[in-house]
């Protein structure tokens with residue numbers, strides 16, 4: 001049930017110059033890193049909603065012909081990654097439902113903590129299958145509400161939800177974006193040629209030339225319709241707990257979140273890491289691509305030359321975004337190849353974003369040594385991951401999280417690294433100028449769950 005997804009929505013009514021299906025398609029390309037198992041776009045022309053979705057990458061699901069069929073002036077797009085291999089077509093999004101006889105679609109990024117309780121309530125009332133996803137639960141809860149106005153129905157449903165949810169909902173009249181009161185998963189508001197849009201990350205805005213307006217605030221609902229843009233609170237309070245892992249690994253480097261650029265933040269993490277864990281070495285190399293900016297930061301700060309000692313095969317998915325362990329393990333070798341001529345005889349600092357199960361790091365260190373590296377010093381731009389995430393990121397259970405069960409000394413020895421250093425929690429939080437440390441969720445590093 002845990003998801004890590006990318007969502008997009010555009011309200012282009014009254015603006016004849018916009019092809020909302022094609023803009024959604026392009027935006028989903030810029031959000032593809034957030035989900036690679038299914039892609040979907042729904043469009044409304046004010047009278048009806050059409051939807052096309054399927055399993056696969058954006059490039060596999062859509063073509064010119066399919067986009068041409070999706071005629072409308074408002075749209076919602078979604079890319080999905082599901083935990084535990086649940087890549088069923090029926091779970092792909094946007095999901096469609098009805099409230100008071102009127103169709104709406106829903107696109108979700110996050111994960112509910114009280115989904116079991118909500119599911120029991122729903123299955124008692126209706127014939128809903130027990131295997132429903134979080135998004136179907138939210139859709140069914142909205143569909144069941146008696147309030148005439150869908151905005152009121154959504155507010156009543158949100159009051160029952162516990163967990164992480166950034167949502168985009170589209171009816172034939174409105175486009176609605178909202179965020180849970182902790183704001184775990186990002187959601188931004190933008191503008192393109194006078195029309196408003198939402199996206200999980202500003203990388204989508206960059207691609208289509210849209211202007212970033214602001215983040216949707218935790219606990220805020222923004223409604224876009226013919227009357228313009230309206231903001232209201234969906235929870236009386238807010239307790240900001242932005243996922244710091246978005247900065248460490250998940251978000252695209254060209255995205256900005258709360259005024260902090262992801263690439264620059266990663267670079268600063270690398271600099272901090274060099275200060276906290278210096279080492280004598282000849283070369284700093286990243287685990288491409290996610291360790292690259294931190295490795296650049298480490299090299300700048302330490303004065304050790306930067307190089308690319310690992311070659312990434314770009315034609316397979318990201319390691320973390322592989323739902324099954326057996327595929328994940330095989331993919332390490334397929335994905336990364338050592339460049340012998342660069343590594344031979346060198347004392348190497350290998351920079352990566354995190355250690356989750358530890359298997360990738362172990363294999364990489366072995367690969368580098370076999371390729372001729374004299375020493376391998378592993379530096380990690382996140383603190384040890386000791387607790388699972390319940391807010392929309394697929395992490396293994398505590399028993400499979402390496403750092404939850406081993407101390408640093410044991411880890412270094414098992415990895416066969418010459419030395420090992422993680423950035424500290426304080427060091428990680430110190431790289432952000434605009435986001436106070438108290439506004440981050442750090443639960444996977446310190447076990448202090450905001451919810």
Ligand code: SF4
Pocket residue numbers: 184242243244245246388389390391392393441442443444445
């Ligand atoms: S537990 Fe970790 S991955 Fe999950 S929201 Fe918090 S910081 Fe992000």
